Amino acid sequence: MSIVKTALVNCSRCGKEHEITIYKSINVADDAAMKQRVLDGSLFLWNCPDCGAANLARYECLYHDPDARFMAWLLPFERVSEAEMQAISLHAKALGAYTLRRCADVGELIEKVRIQDAGLDDVAIEICKFVIRGELEQKRAKESDSPAVDPKLLHFHRQDRDGLSFTFPSGGQMTSLTIGRNVYDDALGIISRNPSLRPEEGFVQVDSVWLSTRIR
């Protein structure tokens, strides 16, 4: 079951107030179209009827895929209800063997769903991203005109025959980069040897910041 509400928001361009639909909680088991709207980001976009501007709607949304035993909670605001988080964590724990993730923005949520769909481990993906950032920084040290990469904007895209591809904005456009499957397999090996690289219980925000607190 999905929980849908309405909210009053102001257009970022013309400032006019409009009522939009927001999704507090979505269950993708019985709604494949809803899942697609998460993956293409359209669930979080609204067009202003007055000026036509495309606006990003910032709201809390609990993404639930019961078949995959996976929940990702999009919490774009610093302040969250600890009581609500505790209640949902306990509920998921009672259901058993759930993966719970916290996401700070829509890009992170889409990435987590893609990783889940590809059957990959998100900690191993963060290690791959750490490796990629290191290589891009080395390249940047040699070629000063190559642009810097914001770790928050480097995201897993998909897995195919050539390996794992990632995207990041560079010079005003999205750039794609592919790494071999061996990098990912090495990351899995590192995780199996380091218990500290397993996320805690509850809704953990597994990202570059989380990883940096665990590897030196």
Ligand SMILES: [Zn+2]
């Ligand atoms: Zn407007």
